[in-house]
Amino acid sequence: KLGIEASKETDFSKWYQQVVVRSDMLDYYDVSGCYIVRPTAYFVWQQIQEFFDAGIRALGVRNCYFPMFVSQRALEQEKDHIEGFAPEVAWVTKAGTTDLAVPLAIRPTSETVMYPYFAKWIRSHRDLPLKINQWCSVVRWEFKNPQPFLRTREFLWQEGHCAYMTKDEAYTEVLDILTLYRRIYEELLAVPVIEGVKSEKEKFAGGVATTTVESFIPATGRGIQGGTSHYLGQNFSKMFDVVVEDPEGTSTDRPKIHVHQTSWGLSTRTIGVMVMIHGDDKGLVLPPRVAETQVIIVPCGLTSKHTDEDRRRVTDACLTVEARLKKVGIRADSDLRDNYTPGFKYSHWEVRGVPLRLEIGPKDLEKQSVLSVRRDNFAKASVALDKLESTLEILLHTIQDDMLIRARKAFDERVKLVLKWDDFVPTLNSKCLTMIPWCEREECEDQIKARSTRDAINDEAEDEKEPSMGAKSLCLPHNQPQDPPIIPGQTKCVQCGHNAKRYALFGRSY
Ligand SMILES: O=C1CCCN[C@@H]1CCCn1cnc2ccccc2c1=O
Numbered sequence: 180k181l182g183i184e185a186s187k188e189t190d191f192s193k194w195y196q197q198v199v200v201r202s203d204m205l206d207y208y209d210v211s212g213c214y215i216v217r218p219t220a221y222f223v224w225q226q227i228q229e230f231f232d233a234g235i236r237a238l239g240v241r242n243c244y245f246p247m248f249v250s251q252r253a254l255e256q257e258k259d260h261i262e263g264f265a266p267e268v269a270w271v272t273k274a275g276t277t278d279l280a281v282p283l284a285i286r287p288t289s290e291t292v293m294y295p296y297f298a299k300w301i302r303s304h305r306d307l308p309l310k311i312n313q314w315c316s317v318v319r320w321e322f323k324n325p326q327p328f329l330r331t332r333e334f335l336w337q338e339g340h341c342a343y344m345t346k347d348e349a350y351t352e353v354l355d356i357l358t359l360y361r362r363i364y365e366e367l368l369a370v371p372v373i374e375g376v377k378s379e380k381e382k383f384a385g386g387v388a389t390t391t392v393e394s395f396i397p398a399t400g401r402g403i404q405g406g407t408s409h410y411l412g413q414n415f416s417k418m419f420d421v422v423v424e425d426p427e428g429t430s431t432d433r434p435k436i437h438v439h440q441t442s443w444g445l446s447t448r449t450i451g452v453m454v455m456i457h458g459d460d461k462g463l464v465l466p467p468r469v470a471e472t473q474v475i476i477v478p479c480g481l482t483s484k485h486t487d488e489d490r491r492r493v494t495d496a497c498l499t500v501e502a503r504l505k506k507v508g509i510r511a512d513s514d515l516r517d518n519y520t521p522g523f524k525y526s527h528w529e530v531r532g533v534p535l536r537l538e539i540g541p542k543d544l545e546k547q548s549v550l551s552v553r554r555d556n557f558a559k560a561s562v563a564l565d566k567l568e569s570t571l572e573i574l575l576h577t578i579q580d581d582m583l584i585r586a587r588k589a590f591d592e593r594v595k596l597v598l599k600w601d602d603f604v605p606t607l608n609s610k611c612l613t614m615i616p617w618c619e620r621e622e623c624e625d626q627i628k629a630r631s632t633r634d635a636i637n638d639e640a641e642d643e644k645e646p647s648m649g650a651k652s653l654c655l656p657h658n659q660p661q662d663p664p665i666i667p668g669q670t671k672c673v674q675c676g677h678n679a680k681r682y683a684l685f686g687r688s689y
Pocket of ligand 1: 267288
């Protein structure tokens with residue numbers, strides 16, 4: 180199967196599966212919930228790694244690697260909040276035919292792997308701050324239906340774990356990392372996100388505060404968490420006894436201080452979000468910044484009446500253009516396969532999301548120009564060969580910028596300010612997110628989830644396939660809407676009528 184047959188608008192989940200497979204980004208694997216990350220997608224992940232590694236190196240974070248196995252005892256040391264996650268933990272119980280004396284968990288995240296060693300390595304305040312990160316895969320044996328890149332039983336991610344003397348240093352870093360996450364989405368993937376803090380119900384239970392970048396899939400009207408950066412406070416340092424003596428203490432009385440910790444993670448879910456937002460009914464659309472092939476050069480216009488000499492001149496022109504572009508750092512390739520027509524090649528590279536195509540034929544050689552075709556909006560433009568490099572550099576940056584601008588417009592126009600409850604569910608059903616003055620009470624969030632599920636089923640639009648799930652809070656945006664302002668003690672929560680504290684983004688989500 181070559182092209183995409185499902186429509187993004189009317190059969191999104193089938194469309195998405197076809198795009199990720201037929202663009203050669205991913206393949207299904209023998210084990211349910213597991214997928215093969217193929218080179219086109221892995222190149223995107225590598226661009227993210229390079230950008231993020233440079234960013235955290237500048238923050239003084241060093242990369243390392245911890246074992247993937249966690250003993251039962253270690254894992255259960257944080258049992259208070261882990262019981263919610265316990266069903267997802269995969270265990271190794273045998274080696275060959277021999278049962279292991281102690282079953283070993285495969286890390287679902289590495290707090291319990293790392294923090295016993297934080298306790299060992301951090302003794303004095305001079306050992307602080309400790310800032311480490313690891314790139315690895317984690318396993319979470321989820322039973323909800325898997326989705327390529329978005330929900331997989333093993334996924335690639337980075338997890339950062341840091342320890343500080345004070346809360347201020349820790350929280351400053353939490354926000355610095357969140358900025359890097361936003362930049363990865365906006366500057367590399369051309370995906371707009373909203374930065375904010377999670378509600379008490381939605382935050383990581385082991386921490387004090389979870390900050391997040393939230394994205395949105397217009398085609399389904401659902402929000403999606405893009406990456407999280409947690410301020411853990413002293414919860415884990417009390418659990419694992421990570422202490423330093425108080426530097427301000429006297430020589431006799433030196434109280435022990437539990438360190439202030441952070442942890443932050445971003446996964447290959449980023450790739451799925453990029454596909455969902457930019458893809459169209461012809462297939463993948465890659466932002467040039469993360470495209471392994473940015474320009475594909477295709478010979479055309481050669482018919483049976485052309486001579487072998489004509490053919491050779493066109494082929495040489497393609498190779499010359501390719502070499503000139505490579506020389507200025509543009510990732511260009513030529514498709515000189517002689518067993519496919521130009522039209523076949525155009526579709527082949529469109530489904531694979533190559534941002535720019537150059538068509539070169541005998542007429543172009545006469546005019547000393549080539550025809551460029553953009554993948555994102557199919558705009559065509561003739562490019563003079565003597566201005567090739569500068570024109571294409573500008574064109575690739577324009578494509579990158581336009582993709583973000585279009586995606587941000589699609590996001591912004593589907594975030595609706597909702598000031599009265601009657602508009603809440605209809606807004607969700609119109610594939611939008613709601614921004615509401617909210618009291619931030621957990622029981623109110625539970626009521627919103629219940630009411631937005633029940634009402635949705637009552638006046639359920641028949642076009643919804645699965646029973647429409649309730650709304651959850653996605654985040655309390657750092658950038659709060661100013662109009663109308665929330666007047667403390669006066670503005671009421673849209674759902675429960677208590678005093679509203681801040682605006683909150685609510686919606687259906689992945
Ligand atoms: O988000 C992050 C960022 C990276 C480091 N870890 C934190 C928190 C992970 C929360 N979590 C998520 N799934 C789990 C699944 C099984 C066991 C434990 C967990 C678990 O603790």
